[in-house]
Each structure stands twice: as C-alpha cells, then as structure tokens.
Amino acid sequence: MIYLDQAATSYPKPTEVSEAICASLLQAGNSGRGGHHLSLEASRLVFDARWEIAEFLGAEDASCIVFTANATESLNLALFGLLNPGDHVITTELEHNSVLRPLYNLEDRGVEVTILPADRQGCIDVSRESLTNHLRANTRALVCTHASNVTGNMVDIASVGEFCKEHNLIFIVDAAQTAGYYSYDLKNTPVDILCFTGHKSLWGPQGIGGIYVKPGVVVRPLKVGGSGIQTFSRTHPGQMPEALEAGTLNIPGIAGLLAGIRYLRSLGLDKVRHVEGELCRYFYRGVSKLVGVEVYGDFRAPLRCPIVSLNVLALPSNLVSQRLADDYSIYTRSGGHCAPLMHRALGTDAMGAVRFSFSHKNSREELDTALRALAEISGDLL
Amino acid sequence: MSENKVVVTFRTTTEAMAWERVCKNEGLPGRLIPMPVQISAECGLVWLIHAREQERLMERATELGLKCDKVIQLV
Structure with a gap:
C-alpha cells in the first residue's frame, strides 16, 4: 500500500504517538478536576502540551493555546466568537467549508461577507491595493487559509497580517494544512487567531486540535459549563485558556498530539x-x-x-x-x-x-x- | 506544635500548573493540593508551603514572572 493522502490525515502515525495515547489512558485522570495523583498527572500532561505547542508555534505563552476537537471547531469558535451582526468580514475562494459554512451562517444573521476571487491557478491577489479596495467602515476581520487544501498554494500571511494590523482588523488564519509544516513565530507575526488540527502535519490522532489566541483578543466561548475553576459562579470563567474550554478535555488526544510534536521536533x-x-x-x-x-x-x-x-x-x-x-x-x-x-x-x-x-x-x-x-x-x- | 502553613491561590488551572512546573525546575518548596474548604479561590488547586518559606518563594516567583492570585495564611 502506498499512502498519498497525507493532507487528509498523516499516516502511519509514529509509534511514540500510539504509546503516549495508551499511557495516558493508564496513567492519567481528569485534568483540573482534583488534587490527587492521577488528576495532577492529567493536568501536567495538558500543561506540558500547551507549553510545548506554544513554544513550537512561537506563541507568547501557554495560556494562548486552547484545545479543541479539530480545526473546524477552532474556526467556528473564532468566527462565531468574534463577529456580530453588522460586521463585515473578508475571506477568499481558497477556503475550506470549515470557514465558508460558518460565514454563510453568520451572513444569514446579518454579517456582511466579501470573498476575494482566485485565478485559474488558485492564487488570490492579497496586494495592499486589492485588500484596500474591499475595506468597508465596518470591516472587522479577515479570515483566510494559510494553504489551500486543494492546490497547496500558500498565502503570504505576514503581508496580509501587516495590512490587518494597520487597519485594526482581526486576522484569523486556518492552519489546518500548515501547522507542523510551516515554521510559525506567532509572537512576532501579526496573526490574532491561528486554528490548527492535530492529526495532519502535527502527527497526532484525530479528534484533537487547537486555537492560538493572541493576548488581548477576546473571543466569546461557543460552549460554557464545567471548567474546574470558579465553581460557584453563574458564568463561565473569562480567564484564558479555560475561558474557551468547557467540559472534560480529550486527554488521550492531547497526549498523542504532544508526542507527535515531540516526534516532529526530534526530526527537525x-x-x-x-x-x-x-x-x-x-x-x-x-x-x-x-x-x-x-x-x-x-x-x-x-x-x-x-x-x-x-x-x-x-x-x-x-x-x-x-x-x-x-x-x-x-x-x-x-x-x-x-x-x-x-x-x-x-x-x-x-x-x-x-x-x-x-x-x-x-x-x-x-x-x-x-x-x-x-x-x-x-x-x-x- | 505544627508549623504555620500558607497557600498560594490561582485564577486558573493553567496558572497552577505553570507555577508547579517552574517551582520544580527551580527547586522551590511546596506542592499542589486541592483547595481547602475554608478559603475561597477561583482555581481548585493551591500551592502549599510552610509560612517560613513564603518570603523566599514569593520573591523568586516575582523574579520569574510567575502569576498567582493571592497568598493566604491557613488558620
């Protein structure tokens, strides 16, 4: 068998990943839900993963990294958590349905959407002139993929990010195909949100992903509930990263993702x-x-x-x-x-x-x- | 007579785990325990130390940029 479908999910996963998943099932309890050994081991594992992902992506610190199920959940979290009726958002024809469908849904709720056209080679014009032409007084965000999952064409996110920064737009990047391939330096790049999945180039299992949120950017949560903190408050805690992580985390998935990233770093x-x-x-x-x-x-x-x-x-x-x-x-x-x-x-x-x-x-x-x-x-x- | 104890509280589990990781690496005293019921804190974990260790720990934590919420004397 010759597996040439790595953009769907990477295969075969490293042995270290499957071993880490099995070990977490045997050696970890629930993260943030107690002070006994097994619970602390789970909390340590989650924190180590946040820390190492933050390092890997060049993020400011571990609290910028939130765990989700996949890039789709991360993009839903970002788009529904940032955009309001009356806002205008710019995106591109390169996008996956994980961006387009949330935007179509938001469009039905009163968000204005502009889609930048692609040419026959699958490239979009992200020059300053082109982007300026699409700006409106109510433009709040620009969301685009870092690389098309169809063509592999990449978008110059540094240049788009600079434009967004100059015009006070929130810049959201879909890194489903690029996390684990591209060397990010997020604290020195004008990217406000980066959505990634664990099971592609990061070599983790399916069902684990994450979102980077730049310090100072406030995202409304998609879900609220158990957090392990502020039990007696009627509202979900606002502190990152727990603000965006209601419910029990996918500890085996996080263990596998951490092992995948360590594997990747060991190769370089x-x-x-x-x-x-x-x-x-x-x-x-x-x-x-x-x-x-x-x-x-x-x-x-x-x-x-x-x-x-x-x-x-x-x-x-x-x-x-x-x-x-x-x-x-x-x-x-x-x-x-x-x-x-x-x-x-x-x-x-x-x-x-x-x-x-x-x-x-x-x-x-x-x-x-x-x-x-x-x-x-x-x-x-x- | 048992020694006086102090707990450091946190706003989030992530803060608590960052605190533990750095303290262990730095050889600083203390350990994580479940939050005692007589105090109120946002995170369910606190860092327990002897009162005599408080000054050294907090000085070093400040130098290292570690985040916490409050320092509370247990009675």
Whole structure:
C-alpha cells in the first residue's frame, strides 16, 4: 500500500504517538478536576502540551493555546466568537467549508461577507491595493487559509497580517494544512487567531486540535459549563485558556498530539519541510510530463504545501482515485475536498480533482510507482 | 506544635500548573493540593508551603514572572 493522502490525515502515525495515547489512558485522570495523583498527572500532561505547542508555534505563552476537537471547531469558535451582526468580514475562494459554512451562517444573521476571487491557478491577489479596495467602515476581520487544501498554494500571511494590523482588523488564519509544516513565530507575526488540527502535519490522532489566541483578543466561548475553576459562579470563567474550554478535555488526544510534536521536533521541522518539498517537486515534474494530465496550482512559488492535485483527461476524479486504489493500492483523495469555491475557480467543480499529498514518510520509489500508474491510466484512455 | 502553613491561590488551572512546573525546575518548596474548604479561590488547586518559606518563594516567583492570585495564611 502506498499512502498519498497525507493532507487528509498523516499516516502511519509514529509509534511514540500510539504509546503516549495508551499511557495516558493508564496513567492519567481528569485534568483540573482534583488534587490527587492521577488528576495532577492529567493536568501536567495538558500543561506540558500547551507549553510545548506554544513554544513550537512561537506563541507568547501557554495560556494562548486552547484545545479543541479539530480545526473546524477552532474556526467556528473564532468566527462565531468574534463577529456580530453588522460586521463585515473578508475571506477568499481558497477556503475550506470549515470557514465558508460558518460565514454563510453568520451572513444569514446579518454579517456582511466579501470573498476575494482566485485565478485559474488558485492564487488570490492579497496586494495592499486589492485588500484596500474591499475595506468597508465596518470591516472587522479577515479570515483566510494559510494553504489551500486543494492546490497547496500558500498565502503570504505576514503581508496580509501587516495590512490587518494597520487597519485594526482581526486576522484569523486556518492552519489546518500548515501547522507542523510551516515554521510559525506567532509572537512576532501579526496573526490574532491561528486554528490548527492535530492529526495532519502535527502527527497526532484525530479528534484533537487547537486555537492560538493572541493576548488581548477576546473571543466569546461557543460552549460554557464545567471548567474546574470558579465553581460557584453563574458564568463561565473569562480567564484564558479555560475561558474557551468547557467540559472534560480529550486527554488521550492531547497526549498523542504532544508526542507527535515531540516526534516532529526530534526530526527537525526545517528538514521535514525540505524532504516533503522535494518529494512534491519530484512528483510535479513527473506528472507534468504525462500526456492528458492537468495539474492545478501555482508551482512557481518558493514555498507551498506538499500537495499535487490533478485530473486525467476528462475522467471523473473519483474513477481515477478508485482505480489507483483498486489496481495499484495507491491511496489518494478525489472529489471536491470540501472547498467548493476553489474548485469553481479552477474549473473543476464538475469532476473534482485527484489529490496526491506527501509526507517525509513517503519515498521517491513510491512516487515512481504512482507516476507509472498514472501513465498507464492516462495511456489507456488515449 | 505544627508549623504555620500558607497557600498560594490561582485564577486558573493553567496558572497552577505553570507555577508547579517552574517551582520544580527551580527547586522551590511546596506542592499542589486541592483547595481547602475554608478559603475561597477561583482555581481548585493551591500551592502549599510552610509560612517560613513564603518570603523566599514569593520573591523568586516575582523574579520569574510567575502569576498567582493571592497568598493566604491557613488558620
């Protein structure tokens, strides 16, 4: 089996991750819910994870990191917790439904939404002139993905963040594809909110994610309830990070995420990114030579996520993906990838696209096998 | 006669765990215990020390930028 669906979830997870999850089930109680050994062990584990994630992302301190179930929950928390009827928000056609659907919901409640168009290569114009043209008196926030999950194209968040800072906009970044790939330095970057998931490039299990909230940014909670603090208060505590974490935390998930980050740090993020970038370029060069294969995205950019999406002639993407799985045991993702506007911009809304995504655990030999398979599939049709 | 005790209270569990981590690394005295029922604090955990250790601990905590809520003498 050749797994080239790393952008859906990374696989295979490191042994350290599964061991940490098992250990947490055996050695930890509930975090923040008591002073006995097992409860304290859980609280220590949660705090260590916050601390190390904050360090990993270059955040100010551990209290900036809130745990959620995934990037979708983090984005819902940010968007519903910051925007009010009458506000205007700017986003892009690169977005995943985890951004678009909360925004459509908010639009129905009186929030104004502007969506920046993408070109046929999946790029958006985030120049100062372009962004200025979309500003309104009531513009409150800009939300965008750091990298498209369809094309792998990245957005220059430093430049967009500077624009937001100058115009007093809250800048929300969807880092679902980039946390664990890009080297963040959040305390020195004008990003107010960064939403991430644990199970992709951070190598944790599914069901754990998080949100970075810059000190001073106040987000309304999505849920309130048990917090382990201020028991007799009628309202949920306002102090971060507990303000945004009602209910029991996913301790095994947090243990796995912490182990995933430690694994990544032991390899070196720069090295991992280099290996994955090389694999992506190698595969792109290979597919570019195939007759009848159309590749989407901007491959001139110096930095992009390790994703190559393509179609073979006029074949629906699901059939190509199915054939790759059935005949070659090569696992990819087909269809719309939950990013409808991106596909419309690329002209692939009818057929979707076959997405190949890589990690440092893949090899050139695996990619050669995939290239041969694609050549056979396209050759059969010519 | 038992020694007088003091507890340091916190606003959040995160503050309490940060306090414990740094104190352990620095070799500072004390340990986390559940909040005694006779006091009121926001976090359910407090840092317990002997009263004679209070001055040294709090001086060092200030130097290290550690956050807490109150320091309360147990009676």
